[in-house]
Amino acid sequence: MGLFENLKSGLQKTRGVLNTPIEDIFSGRKIDDDTLEELEEALIKADVGVKASMEIVEHLRENASRLKDFSSVKEFIKAEMAGLLGAPSPLVAFGEPPFVILTIGVNGVGKTTTIGKIASKFASEGLRVVLAASDTFRAAAIEQLGIWAERAGVELVKHQSGSDPAAVAFDAMEAAKARGADVVIVDTAGRLHTKDNLMEELKKISRVITRSMPEAPQEVLLVLDATTGQNALRQAEIFSKAVGVTGIALTKLDGTAKGGIVFAIRRELGIPVRLIGVGEAVDDLQEFRPEEFVHALFD
Amino acid sequence: MFSSLSDRLESILKKLKGRGFLKEEDIDAAMKEVRIALLEADVNFKVVKGFISGIKERAIDSEVLESLTPGQQVVKIVLSELTKLLGGESGKIKLAANPPTIIMLTGLQGSGKTTTAAKIAAAFKKDGRRPMMVAADLQRPAAIQQLITLGEQTGIPVHYSMDSKDPVAVCSEAVSISKKDGRDILILDTAGRLHVDEELMGQLRSVKDAVSPHEVLFVADAMTGQDAVNSATAFNEQIGIDGVVLTKMDGDARGGAALSIRSVTGKPIKYMGTGEKIEMLEQFHPDRVANRILGMGDVMSLIEKAEESFDAEEALSLQDKMTGGGFTFEDLRDQLKKIRSMGSLESLLGMIPGMSKQLKGAQVDDRELIKVEAIINSMTPRERASAKLLNGSRKRRIALGSGTTPADVNRLIKQHKQMKKMMKTFQKKGKMPQMPFPGM
Numbered sequence: 001m002g003l004f005e006n007l008k009s010g011l012q013k014t015r016g017v018l019n020t021p022i023e024d025i026f027s028g029r030k031i032d033d034d035t036l037e038e039l040e041e042a043l044i045k046a047d048v049g050v051k052a053s054m055e056i057v058e059h060l061r062e063n064a065s066r067l068k069d070f071s072s073v074k075e076f077i078k079a080e081m082a083g084l085l086g087a088p089s090p091l092v093a094f095g096e097p098p099f100v101i102l103t104i105g106v107n108g109v110g111k112t113t114t115i116g117k118i119a120s121k122f123a124s125e126g127l128r129v130v131l132a133a134s135d136t137f138r139a140a141a142i143e144q145l146g147i148w149a150e151r152a153g154v155e156l157v158k159h160q161s162g163s164d165p166a167a168v169a170f171d172a173m174e175a176a177k178a179r180g181a182d183v184v185i186v187d188t189a190g191r192l193h194t195k196d197n198l199m200e201e202l203k204k205i206s207r208v209i210t211r212s213m214p215e216a217p218q219e220v221l222l223v224l225d226a227t228t229g230q231n232a233l234r235q236a237e238i239f240s241k242a243v244g245v246t247g248i249a250l251t252k253l254d255g256t257a258k259g260g261i262v263f264a265i266r267r268e269l270g271i272p273v274r275l276i277g278v279g280e281a282v283d284d285l286q287e288f289r290p291e292e293f294v295h296a297l298f299d
Numbered sequence: 300m301f302s303s304l305s306d307r308l309e310s311i312l313k314k315l316k317g318r319g320f321l322k323e324e325d326i327d328a329a330m331k332e333v334r335i336a337l338l339e340a341d342v343n344f345k346v347v348k349g350f351i352s353g354i355k356e357r358a359i360d361s362e363v364l365e366s367l368t369p370g371q372q373v374v375k376i377v378l379s380e381l382t383k384l385l386g387g388e389s390g391k392i393k394l395a396a397n398p399p400t401i402i403m404l405t406g407l408q409g410s411g412k413t414t415t416a417a418k419i420a421a422a423f424k425k426d427g428r429r430p431m432m433v434a435a436d437l438q439r440p441a442a443i444q445q446l447i448t449l450g451e452q453t454g455i456p457v458h459y460s461m462d463s464k465d466p467v468a469v470c471s472e473a474v475s476i477s478k479k480d481g482r483d484i485l486i487l488d489t490a491g492r493l494h495v496d497e498e499l500m501g502q503l504r505s506v507k508d509a510v511s512p513h514e515v516l517f518v519a520d521a522m523t524g525q526d527a528v529n530s531a532t533a534f535n536e537q538i539g540i541d542g543v544v545l546t547k548m549d550g551d552a553r554g555g556a557a558l559s560i561r562s563v564t565g566k567p568i569k570y571m572g573t574g575e576k577i578e579m580l581e582q583f584h585p586d587r588v589a590n591r592i593l594g595m596g597d598v599m600s601l602i603e604k605a606e607e608s609f610d611a612e613e614a615l616s617l618q619d620k621m622t623g624g625g626f627t628f629e630d631l632r633d634q635l636k637k638i639r640s641m642g643s644l645e646s647l648l649g650m651i652p653g654m655s656k657q658l659k660g661a662q663v664d665d666r667e668l669i670k671v672e673a674i675i676n677s678m679t680p681r682e683r684a685s686a687k688l689l690n691g692s693r694k695r696r697i698a699l700g701s702g703t704t705p706a707d708v709n710r711l712i713k714q715h716k717q718m719k720k721m722m723k724t725f726q727k728k729g730k731m732p733q734m735p736f737p738g739m
Contacts, residue, residue: 041344047524050338107547107575108409108520137575139413139448144441161448192550197666225409229341229524231552252408255493257526280438 026073031064039077046297047229048260052267056080078294084263085290089272091118091219091247093127093183098176100184100209100216104202104239105223107190110251112141114223114277115185116148117285123152127182132172133158134165134205137189145187151282155181165189165201166208173212186217193238206243221274223249226259236265245269250288251277258297304553305592307336312377315370326358326373333377340553343528346384346562354380378589384558385585390542390567395513398483399431401474403510405503405538406518407530408491411546413442415518415572416488417449418580419544423484424455430484433473434459435466435506438490438499446488453577456482466490466502467509474510487512494533503538516569518544519560527556528563535564545583546572557588578640626719628683632675635668673701674711686712 025038036057043053059080060073067073093099101118105111112135119129131149133156135141142158149156157172169186176184188205191198209216222245224232239245250259253276262273273288311332315321330351337347354376357363363372394400402419404412413436420430432450434457436442443459450457458473470487477485489506492499507515517531517540534540543564545557548571561568568583675683677700682688689697689712691705698705 044338044344045525047341047526050335106522106550108411110409138445139452140441140445143444144439147440192547194549194551225520225522227407227520227524227526227530228522229527229552229555230339231341231522231550232524234551252493255407255495255526256529257524261524 027070031060031067031073036061042298043260046258046260049230049233049264052084052264074298078291078298081263081294081297082290085266085293086272088287088289089247089274090287091221091274093122095215095218097180097182098130098173098184098213098216099182099218100173100186100213101219101221102186102188102206102209102217102243103221103223104188104243104245105190106192106225106235107138109190109223109225109228110277111135111190111223112144112148112187113280114221114249114251114275114285115145115187116152117277117282118275119148119154119183119185120152120282121285122183123154128180129154129183129185130172130176130179130181131156132169132184132186134168134172135187135189136161136163136165136168141187141189155179166205169205170208170212173209173216177213184216193235193242199238199242202239203242218246220244220246221249222247222271223251224259224262226250226253227255227257228261230261230264232261233264233268236269236271240269240271245271247272247274249273249275249277249285254278254284260297304336304340304555307339308333308377308592311336312370312374315373318370319368321364321369321373323359323364326355329373330355337555337558341522341524341527341555341559343525343555343559343563346528346559349562350380350384350558381558381592382586382589384562385589386561386567389582389584390569391582392514392542392569394483399474399477399485400483400514401485401487401510401512402514402516403487403489403507403512404516404518404544405489405534405540406491407493407520408439410491410518410520411572412436412491412518413445413449413488414575415544415546415570415580416446416486417453417455418572418577419570420455420484420486421453421577422580424453428484429482430455430486431473431477431480431482432457433470433485433487435470435487436490437464437466437469438492442488442490449577456480467505470506470510494530494537500533500537507538514541515539516542516544517560517564517566518546519556521545521548521554521556521571522550522552523556528559531560531564535566540564540566542567542569544568544570544572548572549574549579554592561585626715628675628678628686628715629680631715631718632672632683635672639665639668670701670703670707671711674698674703674708677701686715 025035025042029035039060040053040057043056044050056077060077063076067076103111103115115131119131122129129152131145131154133142133145135145136159142161146156146158157168157175159168165188172184172186186205186209188202191202193199206217206220220243222236222239224235236245236248248262248265248271250262250273253259265271266273276286276288278284278286311329315325315329318325334347334351337350338344357376358373363369363376366372392400392402404416406412416432420432423430432446432455434443434446443461447457447459458469458476460469463469466489473485487506487510489503490499492503494500515538517534519527519531531543543560543566545568548554557568571581571583573579573581674697677697682693694705694708698708
């Protein structure tokens with residue numbers, strides 16, 4: 001089942017109640033203040049944000065005269081929004097191994113689960129993967145990652161709960177180099193971006209990785225919960241400032257949340273979405289395709 | 300918490316406040332800005348619509364517009380509508396006539412149920428109750444282990460079964476065990492689930508039917524966007540909830556979800572989680588939070604926190620010491636410990652009217668307090684009693700012992716001296732002095 005079908009079947013359950021299909025807004029009607037307001041409402045409901053929504057609506061208003069029928073309006077909006085998201089930018093291991101992925105985010109977004117799924121994917125491609133249990137703070141986080149490592153059949157480097165997360169990352173790096181691993185994925189404790197001391201800790205983890213391998217971490221993956229609202233932009237901004245985010249994994253898209261905040265993040269910070277999570281199974285972590293995402297937003 | 304929303308609303312309303320004359324257009328313009336501020340704070344679209352029209356209806360009224368202070372009146376209307384939106388009075392957990400009181404926590408994945416379970420249990424324990432937690436999350440890997448660890452940290456027993464696949468059985472078992480063991484509060488930590496997952500929602504209903512909890516709480520992340528109303532409504536309709544717990548309120552989310560959830564479910568917000576530590580759970584008082592959102596501070600909560608940490612007798616003996624000039628490093632250390640037990644400095648300062656704005660951007664570092672404690676811990680009892688003893692070599696030893704520098708030690712000695720001096724002035728004038736808390 002492709003991403004689109006998956007997303008669609010997830011959304012089907014609540015259709016009618018929550019979705020505002022573009023058809024309902026524009027079919028049989030012309031572009032006027034009422035329909036534009038309804039479109040703005042639909043965008044805001046999808047967490048696209050007030051500013052970005054108003055801009056999209058304004059752009060449509062400016063082009064209204066040349067959009068003759070319903071299908072051209074629909075295509076215009078879709079193209080406009082897909083354009084905001086840029087070209088697909090999947091997560092691919094590149095360069096001299098090991099390819100190091102530092103995984104970060106606020107509490108409860110699904111970092112550990114996402115790592116488990118990424119590890120499975122790389123392992124199934126025949127790559128040798130090492131996981132670093134650098135979330136030494138949350139109770140039982142190490143055990144949770146351990147279960148995923150076992151499921152995926154990959155190696156796990158861990159210390160005791162409460163130990164220095166940077167030391168765990170460093171040991172994992174050294175182990176990966178010694179064993180000739182292809183990929184290292186570093187799990188970190190969830191932290192609110194407003195906690196300065198925890199952000200310093202994150203910088204230290206990143207520095208230690210770089211010390212072990214100058215070009216690493218090649219990927220700093222920010223995990224975002226699709227149910228998060230406008231605060232996600234702040235998260236992306238501050239995490240970027242601290243450790244330079246290179247990509248986003250958008251989780252929990254199998255609910256009714258649309259994750260519209262990624263438009264603002266792409267536009268203002270230029271960070272691409274690489275992966276989306278649409279369910280609990282391993283295959284439910286999928287490559288992000290902007291056009292399908294926009295499609296699922298409205299249809 | 301709520302800080303940027305409160306900044307925005309404050310500055311919008313400020314424009315109205317001082318005006319002696321208002322036209323309908325002025326209110327329209329202000330409400331347009333309020334609308335954007337609320338939407339950017341993730342308040343649900345429909346809720347914003349209702350809120351704005353409610354205010355307009357009351358504000359565009361000849362009695363308001365023709366009053367002597369129309370701006371002031373409008374601000375008052377906004378405050379009262381906001382309080383109404385947040386739910387009028389605060390909802391406490393009702394204790395069952397026949398113990399145990401069963402509290403069932405529900406919510407989406409990652410909203411913070413397990414941590415909240417431990418926080419609520421610890422709060423009841425502090426009140427002299429005998430809580431027990433139940434690991435009913437049999438989905439997430441290591442969720443049981445997480446609750447067991449939290450149980451060890453808080454000294455609260457946890458009922459679990461490592462190989463059961465049936466949360467209904469685990470919870471039913473827990474109820475009979477709690478009765479046998481005389482546990483009067485039972486907290487069920489259920490697995491996170493999406494409200495569109497029919498199978499798991501059905502399972503949650505079965506748990507509820509089997510144990511008939513007295514309180515079903517919906518745990519929600521304060522950073523949730525527009526979708527907050529969808530999940531909250533679904534849980535309320537399918538499971539039936541009695542209240543809401545808002546978590547992660549210590550971030551910089553503008554907390555719009557709080558307003559939305561309360562408004563669409565009609566269920567009170569009972570608690571909010573304000574930090575990672577177990578004791579960082581607060582009762583939710585709508586009127587106080589409304590005040591906080593409008594930048595008016597929350598002195599009531601601050602006083603309550605202080606009362607919890609300082610008992611009257613201690614306060615009296617401290618007052619004697621302060622005014623008598625006998626305030627030692629030992630006393631200072633006790634004070635700091637108590638202040639730290641009240642919560643993070645940042646959260647405390649946010650409750651003081653006008654403070655959140657002054658402190659904007661300034662990081663208040665709790666570690667400064669820990670540093671001061673370390674320095675005092677590295678002193679000998681005699682040194683703690685008399686600062687005069689502290690010569691260069693002693694200072695060096697203390698700095699070495701506490702992992703600080705002699706300059707840090709000197710700064711502390713100076714601050715302590717200032718405090719003593721001010722307390723003397725306080726005695727003379729009978730006025731409360733300004734405390735030079737370290738790190739502020």
